Amino acid sequence: MSHDHPHPHPHPHPQPQPQLGGGPSGPPGGLPVNPALLTLLDSLPHENVPFSLQTIQLPSPPNAPPQQGIVVTCTEHQNSSCEICGVDFNALNYMHQFLRSAPAEAIPPPPNVQPPPQRAEMIKQLKEQGNTAFKSQQFPAAIQAYSKSADMALSRPPWELAALSRDETAIALCNRSAAFAFVNAWANALADAEAVVILKRPWTKGHFRKARALVGLERFEDAKQALIDGLQYEPNDKELNNFLKEIEEKLRQAEPQD
Incomplete structure (x- = not known):
């Protein structure tokens, strides 16, 4: 009963940035030239310093060439x-x-270059490994796979699209919250669900996971409020409405009888 993807998530594409200058006379590689920037650089005081290039022996680890x-x-x-x-x-x-x-990821690429697909594919594979383990009720293995998926999503270089990392991380943590719930690790489930709500507040699945963890902690009023918060974004969400009815019934039963 893993709910890792309630609806398709379009992959955002960076919009092309306007070129400020350049043309056939620009630098090799087709990079645009900004005439104003060149003028500014030329106006800075500088002097030519004679230099030489020397080949030296670099320190290397033992037994390394x-x-x-x-x-x-x-x-x-x-x-x-x-x-x-x-x-x-x-x-x-x-x-x-x-x-x-x-390493290649330590140096920002030129603008408008799509991130390499290998990381996204590995994040997806780890998520699917977690889903497979979850369906087989191997919850510790599922938690481990979801954790690795989230770690990889969070380790994206800062110049890549933040929305992409948020989406991948939210899905991994949402799934991990469900796995924690099945082993009664309610505090962990709640922490993951709250992170999902912060990352993707309009996504009702995060509010559902949060409410479920709160019910596990017997915090029924807080769970009710979590569902009400989620219903602000999708008032007709069947899963949230049904769960809200269950919690309201528990609260009515807990009321003192006259």
Whole structure:
């Protein structure tokens, strides 16, 4: 009874950004040139500093093949930092080495580039593994798979669409809340459901999971309010309305009799 996808979620596509300049005379790769930015850069005071490029041996782990790198040095003394020449290229060399050795996800791609599909596919596969385990009533395995799916969604680089990460995370946590409920881990189920409500407030499934966890904790008034909050977005939601009737009946039965 996993409710991981109550309705289709369209994948947002970034809108093309207006180009501020450029053309056939622009830089290679078809990147647009902003004339105003170029004018600003040209107006900054600067001076030409002579430099040389030197090939050096880079430190490497034991038993690893030796590696070489290129550093910027002063021309006369071949030092990356030279008081005599009045230059310090250490920051430049550090940035160069970092960019060469950094993983691909540490460097933002050009604008309007779609994120690689591998992460989305892995998030989907982990979610489906969780669904399979859930249907087989293997709830610990389901919780583990949903946790990995949520972790991968939350680890998307910050320059990717935030809405995509929110959607993937909300689905994984919603499913994990259901799995926690089936092993009576009501506090965990409530924490996940509350996170889902924050991530996707109009999605009634999060409000339903929250109400169910609150019922497990015997907080019936809070559960009723959680359902009322969800019905603000979809007043005709059958699942929420039926659950609300059940809770109201429990509350009536708990009222003292005259």
